[in-house]
Amino acid sequence: MSSVDVPVALLGYGTVGAAVHRLLIESAEDIERATGHRLRVVKALVRDLDKERGFALDSDILTTDVADVVHAEDVALVAEVMGGVDPTSDYVVDLLSAGKHVVTANKQLIARQAGDLFAVAAKAGVQLRFEASVCAAIPVIKVLRESLVVSHVHRVLGIVNGTTNFILTKMEAGHDYEAALAEAQTLGYAEADPSEDVGGDDAAAKMAILATIAFGSRVTLADVQYEGITEITTGHIQAARELGMSVRLVGAATIVEDKVDVRVGPALVTSTHPLAAVDGAFNAVMLQGDAIREITLEGPGAGGIETASAVVADMVSIVGTTGTGFLQDDPCWRSLERLDPGRLRSPFFLRVEVDDRAGVLARIAERLADHDVSVARLVQHQRDAGAELYIVTHESYTGAVSDALVEIADLPETHGKPSALPVISDRGIAKA
Numbered sequence: 001m002s003s004v005d006v007p008v009a010l011l012g013y014g015t016v017g018a019a020v021h022r023l024l025i026e027s028a029e030d031i032e033r034a035t036g037h038r039l040r041v042v043k044a045l046v047r048d049l050d051k052e053r054g055f056a057l058d059s060d061i062l063t064t065d066v067a068d069v070v071h072a073e074d075v076a077l078v079a080e081v082m083g084g085v086d087p088t089s090d091y092v093v094d095l096l097s098a099g100k101h102v103v104t105a106n107k108q109l110i111a112r113q114a115g116d117l118f119a120v121a122a123k124a125g126v127q128l129r130f131e132a133s134v135c136a137a138i139p140v141i142k143v144l145r146e147s148l149v150v151s152h153v154h155r156v157l158g159i160v161n162g163t164t165n166f167i168l169t170k171m172e173a174g175h176d177y178e179a180a181l182a183e184a185q186t187l188g189y190a191e192a193d194p195s196e197d198v199g200g201d202d203a204a205a206k207m208a209i210l211a212t213i214a215f216g217s218r219v220t221l222a223d224v225q226y227e228g229i230t231e232i233t234t235g236h237i238q239a240a241r242e243l244g245m246s247v248r249l250v251g252a253a254t255i256v257e258d259k260v261d262v263r264v265g266p267a268l269v270t271s272t273h274p275l276a277a278v279d280g281a282f283n284a285v286m287l288q289g290d291a292i293r294e295i296t297l298e299g300p301g302a303g304g305i306e307t308a309s310a311v312v313a314d315m316v317s318i319v320g321t322t323g324t325g326f327l328q329d330d331p332c333w334r335s336l337e338r339l340d341p342g343r344l345r346s347p348f349f350l351r352v353e354v355d356d357r358a359g360v361l362a363r364i365a366e367r368l369a370d371h372d373v374s375v376a377r378l379v380q381h382q383r384d385a386g387a388e389l390y391i392v393t394h395e396s397y398t399g400a401v402s403d404a405l406v407e408i409a410d411l412p413e414t415h416g417k418p419s420a421l422p423v424i425s426d427r428g429i430a431k432a
C-alpha cells in the first residue's frame with residue numbers, strides 16, 4: 001500500500017502539543033500500518049517563538065499568526081492543544097469553517113460551546129473530536145459513541161479529577177488537607193492555583209461532556225451542580241473509614257423519570273464499589289446501561305503524553321474515517337429536561353454534632369422520619385463537648401434530606417452545621 005502524506009497543524013506547542021508531535025514522529029510506522037497515512041506536523045501556533053521547546057523543530061513550523069494555520073491549504077486536520085476559551089473558540093470556528101477537521105483536548109471549550117461548534121462542523125462537513133478533553137488517556141468518549149451506540153447508558157459515575165483523588169487518598173493515609181495539597185503541588189499533580197481542581201470546576205466540565213455524549217442531549221457546564229473538596233476534613237475521612245467507606249469526589253450523571261441530573265461533589269463510596277479502589281491521581285468512569293449492566297474504565301486522567309495519546313488517536317480516527325460519514329454529526333439527538341435537583345435519590349451519610357442528652361437521638365430520628373428519610377446505620381462517638389453522630393440513611397430524596405437537616409440544625413441540642421454526603425453503593429446500602 002502506498003503511503004499518503006497528511007500535513008497536519010497544531011494550535012499550541014506546550015506540554016500536550018510537543019508530546020503530540022513526538023508521538024506522531026515516533027509512532028509514524030504504526031499509524032501508517034493502521035491507516036496507510038503518514039501524519040506530518042507542518043505548522044504549530046504559539047505565543048512566543050523564542051521559548052525553549054526541548055525538541056528539534058524545523059524553523060518554519062512555529063508561528064504566532066493563526067492565519068498561517070487557518071489558510072494553510074495543504075492542512076486538512078488540526079489539533080487544538082492551546083487551551084482556554086478565548087480566543088481558542090474563534091480559532092476553532094475559523095478552522096472548521098475553512099473545512100478543516102479539528103481534534104481538541106479542551107474540556108472548558110467543549111463543556112461550554114459544543115453545541116455551536118458541532119453546528120459549524122456539521123455545516124462544513126468536517127469532524128470535531130474531543131476524546132482528550134475527558135480523562136486524557138481513558139478512551140471513554142469513543143466507547144460511549146461507538147462501542148455503546150445501542151446500549152442506552154442511563155448512569156455515568158466518575159472519578160474524573162486526578163488532583164482531588166490524589167489529595168483524598170493522601171488524607172486517607174493520615175495527611176491533613178493542606179499537607180496533601182502541598183504534596184500534590186510538589187509532584188506536579190496540582191497547579192500553583194489549584195482552585196479549578198479542588199473547587200470541582202474541572203470535574204464539572206468533564207461530567208457535562210460525558211452526560212452529553214452518554215444521553216445524547218446537550219448538557220453544558222451551567223447545568224451541572226457542583227462542589228469540590230475544600231470542606232472535607234480528616235473527620236469525614238475517619239467517619240468514612242469506620243463505616244467501611246472512602247471519601248471520593250464523584251461525578252454522577254443520571255437519567256431519572258426521563259430527565260437528566262448531573263452533579264459533582266464529595267461522596268462516601270462503599271469499599272466494595274469499583275470507584276473506591278481508584279487510588280492517587282488515577283481517574284475512572286463507570287458506565288451503567290441496559291445491555292451492558294456496568295463497564296468501568298480506569299487509567300491516567302492527565303499528563304502530557306497520556307493526553308497526547310488520545311489526541312493522536314482522534315487524529316488517526318479522522319484520517320481513517322474521512323469520507324465515510326461515520327460520527328460526523330452532532331452527538332445530541334434529543335433534548336432532555338433537567339431533573340429538579342431535590343428529586344435525585346441516594347443513600348446519604350449525615351454527620352451531626354449534638355449535646356449528649358437523653359432524647360436527642362429520638363428527636364433527630366423524628367425529624368428524618370417526618371421527611372421519609374429512614375436510618376440504615378448509626379454510629380455515636382462521645383466527644384468532650386457532647387457526641388458526634390454518623391448516620392447512614394436508606395435511599396432518600398436529596399431535597400428531603402436537605403429539609404430534614406435544616407430542621408435538625410435548628411434543634412437546640414445541635415452544634416454547628418450538620419453535613420450530608422451521598423453514599424455510592426451499587427451493591428445495596430444494607431450490605432455496606
Ligand SMILES: NC(=O)c1ccc[n+]([C@@H]2O[C@H](COP(=O)([O-])OP(=O)(O)OC[C@H]3O[C@@H](n4cnc5c(N)ncnc54)[C@H](OP(=O)(O)O)[C@@H]3O)[C@@H](O)[C@H]2O)c1
Nearest residue numbers: 012013014015016046047048081082083105106302303307
Ligand atoms: N497537560 C495535561 O496534563 C492536560 C490533560 C488533559 C487536557 N489538557 C488540555 O490540553 C490543552 C493544552 O494543555 P497544555 O498542558 O499542553 O498547556 P501548555 O503547556 O500551557 O501549552 C499551551 C500552548 O498553547 C500556546 N498558546 C496558549 N495561548 C495561546 C494564544 N492565545 N495564542 C497562541 N498560542 C497560544 C502556548 O504558547 P507558548 O508555548 O508560546 O506559551 C503553548 O505552546 C488544554 O486545553 C488543557 O486543558 C492538558
